[in-house]
Amino acid sequence: MSPIAKEGSTSGDRGYAKTSLNTVNRYRGRGQYEYQQVYPIVDEAPILHVAFHSSPDQDDFAFPVILxxxxxxxNFEEEQNNDGRRAIYLHGYVSxxxxxxxxxxxxxxxxAGAEPSGIPVCVSATLMDGIVLALTPNHHSCNYRSAVAFGHAQVVEDEPERLWAMELITNNLVPDRWQHTRYPNKTELKSTGILRIDIHSASAKVRSGTTGEAREDLRDEAMRRKVWAGVVPSRMVYGTPLPAPTNMFPGTPEYIED
Amino acid sequence: MSPIAKEGSTSGDRGYAKTSLNTVNRYRGRGQYEYQQVYPIVDEAPILHVAFHSSPDQDDFAFPVILxxxxxxxNFEEEQNNDGRRAIYLHGYVSxxxxxxxxxxxxxxxxAGAEPSGIPVCVSATLMDGIVLALTPNHHSCNYRSAVAFGHAQVVEDEPERLWAMELITNNLVPDRWQHTRYPNKTELKSTGILRIDIHSASAKVRSGTTGEAREDLRDEAMRRKVWAGVVPSRMVYGTPLPAPTNMFPGTPEYIED
Structure with a gap:
């Protein structure tokens, strides 16, 4: 683990310290800082958005990049280090x-010591739970659970940690999938890159419930009879699994049906 | 429009020039550069991820931020400027x-002229269409449509453009919603900030279809009988609209049912 891995945590608790980087300023009540509030959102989001500086050495290359x-x-070191704190693992093509x-x-x-190892990244996970339609469009909103994490991404070179992370990521997408597949060969293992982000700071922001209306609007019954107000719930659903033309497995395995 | 707004386009066509910033390198065949391939993905994504440098003046504040x-x-100037090119409009709390x-x-x-106005941002839109489960986990993938756009975000101060953008964003979320709501008052209009991003460069990346397998795996029928391979489709669905406790509109309006 990098020397800065613990910097964001307040000693003894199980959450991230509030700093200017992770503090939710708008609608403060929606901000959450406990590990157990942040991690489930990251794990439930099927796709994570990762931002980095495209070319930190070149000043003229001004745009951040999102992938x-x-x-x-x-937490690969859970046995020695079981304070509940975790890293984020990402996988991608090695080159x-x-x-x-x-x-x-x-x-x-x-x-290590002089400069933090790796590149600074921001990881964002957003789950959309509904569209909130208030009486006036300026009070429209979304119900969502979102998490943001900051840290330095590092390439994992340690073979046991790499394999462990590949299994973790595969099974996070489809529980129990790893053990039901053909085990990757050496070339395949080499062609998959694993990044670990030791989280320096993180927070979650959650909105749920119904519309928030201006007080004056609630007094205007004539208008309220004309404008529908409420929430249109939304969620990601998974459809019937479609076997590949090359599939030879009979039926659909239970762990995928689930 | 900023002076760099046109820089990315190749003259006469309706797409973004391929540069080191927007070119899809991994799986090149999935890259798309036409306006009409990029914009529908941005518009369909209910939530956009926007990355910026948190504090461009401070070197020690190294992390990019995603919102x-x-x-x-x-395209607010469509009448004069109808080459099919558009900007991205975002809304948020004014402070x-x-x-x-x-x-x-x-x-x-x-x-204008010396330095590009506004801050450099990256906007990412991702629609997930399915989980692709190949025979080996290293060939696992997702079906997706994703778009990425780079440009300078600027605060829109022009009142007609601000109003037009608020209506555009509201109706993009729920078609026809704007005209069925209570028109915002002056304070509400002021409290909503509108950002316009004149797109400097953009591209889309799309994966669809079934699994891609290693040739050796297709020769191994014993293994193929043991491992299920195929696609689990996924999509965002909207549930039954839930009226707010304060709602007085009878039933659900047709434009929301749709």
Whole structure:
């Protein structure tokens, strides 16, 4: 683990310290900082959005870049280090831009101390639970559970940790999938890159419930009879599994039906 | 429009030029650059992820920040400028961090020329269409339609453009909603900030269809009989609208049922 991995936590508790980086300012009541409030959102989001500086060495290359990636939270050192704190693991093609950039900026454990190893990233997970339609469009909103995490991405080179993370990410997408597949060969294992983000700071923001209306609007019954107000719930659903033309497995296995 | 707004387009066509910023390198065949391939993905995504440098003046503040925001594409000057090119409009609370930061870095039309006005952002839209389960986990993938756009965000101050954008964003979320609500008053209009991103560069990346398998795996029929391979489709669905406790509109209006 990098030396900064613990910096964001307040000693003894199980959450992230509020700093200018992670504090929810707008609708403060929606902000959450406990590990157990942040991690389930990251793990439930099928796709994570990861932002990085495209080319930190070049000033003229001004744009941040967002990549949609697959990943989830996990703690490889759980036995020694069981305070509930986890990292985020992402997987991707080994020679993709983010992997190359991270590898270039990763220093070994021995060099650590001067500069934080890896590249600074932001990971965002957003689950949309509904559209909130108030009487006036300026009070429209969404119900959502979102999490944001900041940390340095590092390429994982340790083989046991790499394998463990591949299994973790696969089973986070479809529970029990890993053990029901053909075990990857050496070339395949090499072609998959694993990034670990030791979370420096994180928070969640959650909105649920019904509309929030202006007080004056609630006094205007004539208007309220004309404008529908309420929530249209939304969720991600999974349809009937479609076997590939090359599939030879009879039927659909139970762990996928679930 | 900012002076760089047209830079990314190749003259005469209706798409974005391929540059190092927007070119899809991994699975090149999935890359798309036409306006009409990029914009529908941005408009269909209920939530856009927007990345910016949290504090461009401070070197020690290294992390990019991602915000989930509501927005869509549009061209306010369509009558004069009907080449099919659009900007992205986002809305948010007027004093949120991204609004304040953008306002601070927006120069008026008269100052333009030296430095691009506004802050550099990346907007990402991702629609997940399915989980692709190949025989081996290293060939697992997702079906998706994703778009990424780069440009400078600017605060829109022009009142007609602001109003037009609020209506555009509201109706993009729920078609016909704007005209069925209580028209916002002056204070409400002022409290909503509108950002316009003149797109400098953009691209889409789409994966569809079934699994892609290694050739050796297809020769291994014993293994194929043991591992299910195929696609689990996924999509966002909207449930039965739930009226707010304060709702007085009888039933559910047709434009919401749809």
């Amino acid at each position: 949609p990636m697959l990943g989830c939270t996990g 993709s831009r983010i992997m190359r950039l991270t590898r270039k900026n990763t220093t070994s454990d021995d060099d | 989930p925001m509501l927005g869509c594409t549009g 949120s961090r991204i609004m304040r930061l953008t306002r601070k870095n927006t120069t008026s039309d008269d100052d």
